Amino acid sequence: xxxxxxxxxxxxxxxxxxxxxxxxxxxxxxxxxxxxxxxxxxxxxxxxxxxxxxxxxxxxxxxxxxxxxxxxxxxxxxxxxxxxxxxxxxxxxxxxxxxxxxxxxxxxxxxxxxxxxxxxxxxxxxxxxxxxxxxxxxxxxxxxxxxxxxxxxxxxxxxxxxxxxxxxxxxxxxxxxxxxxxxxxxxxxxxxxxxxxxxxxxxxxxxxxxxxxxxxxxxxxxxxxxxxxxxxxxxxxxxxxxxxxxxxxxxxxxxxxxxxxxxxxxxxxxxxxxxxxxxxxxxxxxxxxxxxxxxxxxxxxxxxxxxxxxxxxxxxxxxxxxxxxxxxxxxxxxxxxxxxxxxxxxxxxxxxxxxxxxxxxxxxxxxxxxxxxxxxxxxxxxxxxxxxxxxxxxxxxxxxxxxxxxxxxxxxxxxxxxxxxxxxxxxxxxxxxxxxxxxxxxxxxxx
Numbered sequence: 001x002x003x004x005x006x007x008x009x010x011x012x013x014x015x016x017x018x019x020x021x022x023x024x025x026x027x028x029x030x031x032x033x034x035x036x037x038x039x040x041x042x043x044x045x046x047x048x049x050x051x052x053x054x055x056x057x058x059x060x061x062x063x064x065x066x067x068x069x070x071x072x073x074x075x076x077x078x079x080x081x082x083x084x085x086x087x088x089x090x091x092x093x094x095x096x097x098x099x100x101x102x103x104x105x106x107x108x109x110x111x112x113x114x115x116x117x118x119x120x121x122x123x124x125x126x127x128x129x130x131x132x133x134x135x136x137x138x139x140x141x142x143x144x145x146x147x148x149x150x151x152x153x154x155x156x157x158x159x160x161x162x163x164x165x166x167x168x169x170x171x172x173x174x175x176x177x178x179x180x181x182x183x184x185x186x187x188x189x190x191x192x193x194x195x196x197x198x199x200x201x202x203x204x205x206x207x208x209x210x211x212x213x214x215x216x217x218x219x220x221x222x223x224x225x226x227x228x229x230x231x232x233x234x235x236x237x238x239x240x241x242x243x244x245x246x247x248x249x250x251x252x253x254x255x256x257x258x259x260x261x262x263x264x265x266x267x268x269x270x271x272x273x274x275x276x277x278x279x280x281x282x283x284x285x286x287x288x289x290x291x292x293x294x295x296x297x298x299x300x301x302x303x304x305x306x307x308x309x310x311x312x313x314x315x316x317x318x319x320x321x322x323x324x325x326x327x328x329x330x331x332x333x334x335x336x337x338x339x340x341x342x343x344x345x346x347x348x349x350x351x352x353x354x355x356x357x358x359x360x361x362x363x364x365x366x367x368x369x370x371x372x373x374x375x376x377x378x379x380x381x382x383x384x385x386x387x388x389x390x391x392x393x394x395x396x397x398x399x400x401x402x403x404x405x406x407x408x409x410x411x412x413x414x415x416x417x418x419x420x421x422x423x424x425x426x427x428x429x430x431x432x433x434x435x436x437x438x439x440x441x442x443x444x445x446x447x
């Protein structure tokens with residue numbers, strides 16, 4: 001892969017090539033990506049979507065919105081630091097093509113900002129709830145009408161693939177969705193493959209899938225434009241865009257450290273554990289006098305968190321730069337954090353977080369509620385939407401479909417398109433919206 005191709009400013013529908021040296025530096029294309037994402041309705045909805053604690057009313061607990069903003073900040077730092085090294089190594093990128101180190105930061109920041117934009121309500125259990133509706137629930141009845149890969153899209157519903165659809169799906173009069181630059185879309189695609197074969201190798205890019213069958217043609221266009229390396233076989237699988245490693249690292253760093261911080265502030269993890277685990281990450285940078293002058297637990301943990309993130313950023317940059325040529329050749333099958341000198345410490349923190357936070361009774365109880373809500377909404381809307389297409393719609397179906405927002409009203413030609421359309425609608429609901437709809441349908445909403 002070649003950096004000048006990987007940094008493509010092209011957008012869906014462009015007729016002419018966009019050259020970096022002709023860009024207005026006061027309104028750079030990669031920064032436009034960031035702006036379009038942050039002003040979009042799907043991004044705004046992240047403010048009421050679960051990060052760790054579903055339906056939490058505690059103000060210091062992170063939502064998908066605050067998590068995404070923080071991942072974006074870390075991603076910008078990673079991108080700029082790597083960009084500085086890349087520009088130094090390949091001076092023609094600047095001298096001939098006009099790229100700057102901040103371009104790398106802008107691309108990673110925008111992709112990181114959007115990394116959770118396709119995630120359903122109620123955290124990762126939301127993805128599982130959608131998948132299990134088709135695998136074990138009433139959705140099983142549609143299997144015979146779908147191809148193997150279309151069915152896998154549904155039974156293994158993936159927020160990353162849904163996010164690619166959110167960013168790129170066209171509607172009448174709105175071709176290309178948000179029209180994000182191909183470089184940013186490439187960095188967004190952590191898993192540049194279709195849903196089957198499932199986990200064909202131990203390569204990190206094969207862990208999940210990154211696009212639905214409905215979006216595979218446009219995905220192929222993006223991958224080709226960027227010069228991404230196609231893997232062997234008939235199935236659509238590519239090596240990652242190099243900057244996708246930085247998006248992933250930013251997410252890994254933030255959920256490892258910040259979810260841990262949330263657990264401490266909620267009292268699910270003791271401060272003693274925080275000191276024991278975080279101090280290993282910051283022992284070379286901590287100012288002991290400053291630390292001991294802090295009088296509240298929140299301030300002490302915040303200080304350690306900031307230092308820990310700084311340590312992990314610098315380490316991830318070192319791993320990337322040391323392996324840059326292997327990454328460009330498609331021969332780096334690992335996450336950057338898997339090769340971190342702090343991997344053991346990060347694993348210890350994640351293990352404690354799983355035990356004390358992700359599997360806490362509060363989280364489990366709310367995830368159970370989320371399952372019931374999502375599967376009920378899917379069942380009602382899918383039945384009504386399909387009955388409408390097949391000419392068997394009841395009056396109840398008509399009432400249900402009146403609850404759909406205007407942009408989701410419209411005909412879909414195939415069963416697969418209709419199923420995916422309703423999954424897409426449910427996935428974009430906030431936790432609160434989903435709960436309100438569920439109460440309306442069940443007749444338990446106060447009127």
